[in-house]
Amino acid sequence: MTKRITIDPITRLEGHGKIEIFLNDDGDVEQTYFQVPELRGFEQFCLGRKAEDMPNITNRICGVCPEAHHMAATKALDAVFGVEPPSAAKKIRELFYSAFYATDHTTHFYALGGPDFIVGPDAPASERNILGVISKVGVEIGKTVIACRARNHHIIKMLGGRAVHPTAGLPGGWSKSISADERLLIEQTARENIEFALFSLQAFDDLVLKNSGYVELILSDIYRHRTYSMGTVDANGQLNFYDGQVRVVDPDGAEFVQYAPKDYAEHLAETVLPYSYLKYPYLKQVGWKGFEDGNDSGVYAATPLTRLNVSEGMPTPRAQEHYERMYTTFGCAKVSARRYAPIHHRLATHWARTSSCSTPPSACSSWRPTPRSRAMRCG
Amino acid sequence: MAAKPKISMYWASSCGGCEIALVNIHEHLLELADNFDFVFCPCLLDTKRHDIEAMDDGEMLITFFNGALRTSENIEMAHLLRRKSTLLVAFGSCASGGCIPALANLTTREALMETVYGSGPTLDNAVHVVPGPTTTVPEGDLTLPVFERTVGTLASAVDVDYVIPGCPPESAQIWAVIAHVIAGKPLPPKGSVLGAGDKTVCDDCKRVKEEKLVSRFHRTWEIIPDRTQCLLEQGIVCMGIATRSGCGGLCPDVNMPCIGCYGPPEGVRDQGAKMIGALGAIIDVQPMKDMGEARVAAHIAEVLDTIPDLAGTLYKFSLGGSLMQGGLATANAATQATTAESTAR
Numbered sequence A: 001m002t003k004r005i006t007i008d009p010i011t012r013l014e015g016h017g018k019i020e021i022f023l024n025d026d027g028d029v030e031q032t033y034f035q036v037p038e039l040r041g042f043e044q045f046c047l048g049r050k051a052e053d054m055p056n057i058t059n060r061i062c063g064v065c066p067e068a069h070h071m072a073a074t075k076a077l078d079a080v081f082g083v084e085p086p087s088a089a090k091k092i093r094e095l096f097y098s099a100f101y102a103t104d105h106t107t108h109f110y111a112l113g114g115p116d117f118i119v120g121p122d123a124p125a126s127e128r129n130i131l132g133v134i135s136k137v138g139v140e141i142g143k144t145v146i147a148c149r150a151r152n153h154h155i156i157k158m159l160g161g162r163a164v165h166p167t168a169g170l171p172g173g174w175s176k177s178i179s180a181d182e183r184l185l186i187e188q189t190a191r192e193n194i195e196f197a198l199f200s201l202q203a204f205d206d207l208v209l210k211n212s213g214y215v216e217l218i219l220s221d222i223y224r225h226r227t228y229s230m231g232t233v234d235a236n237g238q239l240n241f242y243d244g245q246v247r248v249v250d251p252d253g254a255e256f257v258q259y260a261p262k263d264y265a266e267h268l269a270e271t272v273l274p275y276s277y278l279k280y281p282y283l284k285q286v287g288w289k290g291f292e293d294g295n296d297s298g299v300y301a302a303t304p305l306t307r308l309n310v311s312e313g314m315p316t317p318r319a320q321e322h323y324e325r326m327y328t329t330f331g332c333a334k335v336s337a338r339r340y341a342p343i344h345h346r347l348a349t350h351w352a353r354t355s356s357c358s359t360p361p362s363a364c365s366s367w368r369p370t371p372r373s374r375a376m377r378c379g
Numbered sequence B: 001m002a003a004k005p006k007i008s009m010y011w012a013s014s015c016g017g018c019e020i021a022l023v024n025i026h027e028h029l030l031e032l033a034d035n036f037d038f039v040f041c042p043c044l045l046d047t048k049r050h051d052i053e054a055m056d057d058g059e060m061l062i063t064f065f066n067g068a069l070r071t072s073e074n075i076e077m078a079h080l081l082r083r084k085s086t087l088l089v090a091f092g093s094c095a096s097g098g099c100i101p102a103l104a105n106l107t108t109r110e111a112l113m114e115t116v117y118g119s120g121p122t123l124d125n126a127v128h129v130v131p132g133p134t135t136t137v138p139e140g141d142l143t144l145p146v147f148e149r150t151v152g153t154l155a156s157a158v159d160v161d162y163v164i165p166g167c168p169p170e171s172a173q174i175w176a177v178i179a180h181v182i183a184g185k186p187l188p189p190k191g192s193v194l195g196a197g198d199k200t201v202c203d204d205c206k207r208v209k210e211e212k213l214v215s216r217f218h219r220t221w222e223i224i225p226d227r228t229q230c231l232l233e234q235g236i237v238c239m240g241i242a243t244r245s246g247c248g249g250l251c252p253d254v255n256m257p258c259i260g261c262y263g264p265p266e267g268v269r270d271q272g273a274k275m276i277g278a279l280g281a282i283i284d285v286q287p288m289k290d291m292g293e294a295r296v297a298a299h300i301a302e303v304l305d306t307i308p309d310l311a312g313t314l315y316k317f318s319l320g321g322s323l324m325q326g327g328l329a330t331a332n333a334a335t336q337a338t339t340a341e342s343t344a345r
Helices: A051-063 A065-082 A086-111 A130-137 A139-160 A180-207 A210-220 A261-267 A302-308 A317-329 A346-356 A363-367 B017-023 B028-035 B047-053 B072-084 B091-098 B100-106 B108-119 B172-183 B272-283 B293-304 B310-314 B329-343
Strands: A003-007 A018-023 A029-035 A229-233 A246-248 A255-258 A266-273 A279-283 B006-011 B037-040 B060-067 B070-071 B085-091 B134-137 B140-143 B147-152 B160-163
Touching: A003 B017, A018 B108, A018 B140, A051 A065, A051 B100, A065 A086, A065 A139, A086 A130, A086 A139, A086 A180, A086 B017, A130 A139, A139 A180, A139 B017, A139 B028, A180 A210, A180 A317, A180 A346, A210 A346, A210 B006, A229 A302, A246 A261, A246 A302, A255 A261, A261 A266, A302 A346, A317 A346, B006 B017, B006 B072, B017 B060, B017 B091, B017 B172, B037 B047, B037 B060, B047 B072, B060 B072, B060 B091, B070 B072, B072 B085, B072 B147, B085 B091, B091 B100, B091 B160, B100 B147, B100 B310, B160 B172, B272 B310
Parallel strands: B006 B037, B006 B060, B060 B085, B085 B160
Antiparallel strands: A003 A018, A018 A029, A229 A246, A246 A255, A266 A279, B070 B147, B134 B140
């Protein structure tokens, strides 16, 4: 008789899900189903709303990463209105977005996914969480983690209006300018973030890479999926969080396609499965073949790890150093002058998160406000 | 040492922003952990539903319940957590007012399903699969919760002790409530709003308020507003005047209007009705002085036409708890009563 294991709900991430695992007579996994038992229907209730309301409605898709949805909707407004934000507005947006990914990656590494490693995969379920992390690493280090989240949420609130569900996005601009004092605070925050990223890379090194059991787990086939990789790249083909084109590489690392975000519907489609409210996106030009690995399956990943998989190295020297180390640890060969063959071991995503955070936002070095900088609007 | 009281946070139809707002109490998290056993929170902790089912009734001192009631599972969890919690708090705008998910009450379940699974621009669904309650796969049956006809608030299904409004509630306000409980101070009467003020956002907003006389309304991208003057006086539909205080006036601080996420102020049941009253009161009557009745009506209509989508603007966060509840409240209540009956022990 088939034995069934139900994981309900899945935990330490944003969103609802359950997993049904069916075992065969030998006790091995026969089949697994991931179900999303939740639907709100933004596709429908956004219809009839004002275009400019989208940044404030679609950010409620996810309150862990509302900044991403707020920015995507704001950029869609740029396109709808046919306006290009002035340079200062773009830089403020990028600074805001950079504070977001620094705090978001910190949240994930220390509170969501990371506790599996920091507290340990065999630790009791009641300890695999942010509070367990703090007891493991000590209150002082715990406070360093909390301080990183706090200072970046402060920047998000200062530039976006609110720490969760910001509101400053406008077509062709951003409603909040920054003062000279605020600029200094942002710069200081960015510097502290880089120090914190280096600290986190060291913590990853000490807690994970120096533990042969964990390394074996990371490098094992259990968590390996050979899929297409997706990420946003700048004009140099390098990692960018705010702007650029979407690049996709195939499981071997060959560039499959690079397109402007507005052309997404030519490249992506979604299929519907009867047992989940979630729709399943895939690469349209490859096609949906089910949950299959490999070059013939349209399944792709868009994660901190795949952002690096598509990038022609990293834009700054220190990040480049950590990037090189990660790809050589996994034994990846170079597929271009600066890019390595993709890593498909999903647990490496944690490593990629901390490496990305050692990249300062490009806007940081080039932003020089005038004393009378003002709110930017289109028109 | 006596066992610490248990505290939990659950999400129904929600976004996870309430959880991040809780984590954003930052260093106070350590005090929270010192004073409470944080037992359930799918976003942050590995506790499962069966762990909660195994608890004694009333075992948890406080549950912060966020999210609206969209599916039968949301309603089941509302009943389960009601039973297991001494104090059940409707946390955030979804649980208290329906929030963004309740905008779906402006349409029907059928239309929503058709858009999501039948006609989306990137959809590949030629055989028109629509996810449903039971799917038979070779290994057995897979189940999904029922997608209810409409979106309800927490109070539409179960008895609620307190409300903490906001989308999400501001972290300083969340901590103030928790610190109040830790200090052992008495709680206000059941049904009270916690973690917010009893006035309006305007009372906290730093902008200068003078005379409100508006000849037309402006959309946020139509004008660059003065940075110090009241936004409503400048013709931007700022919901501050019909929204409970508590956030400190954050959105007007970055030159954007209040969008009403703290819900109706004290003593007001319907936020949209309050706002429409306020808008009516500020339309400049001077140009209408010598107009005939028909022209006056046309003029007012013209002014109001400068605000498209009144329902989505004035009820963005409170439709589920409003007097009209999207117009489908009766059907919703009937569905929820049936579901509640079938899930009761």
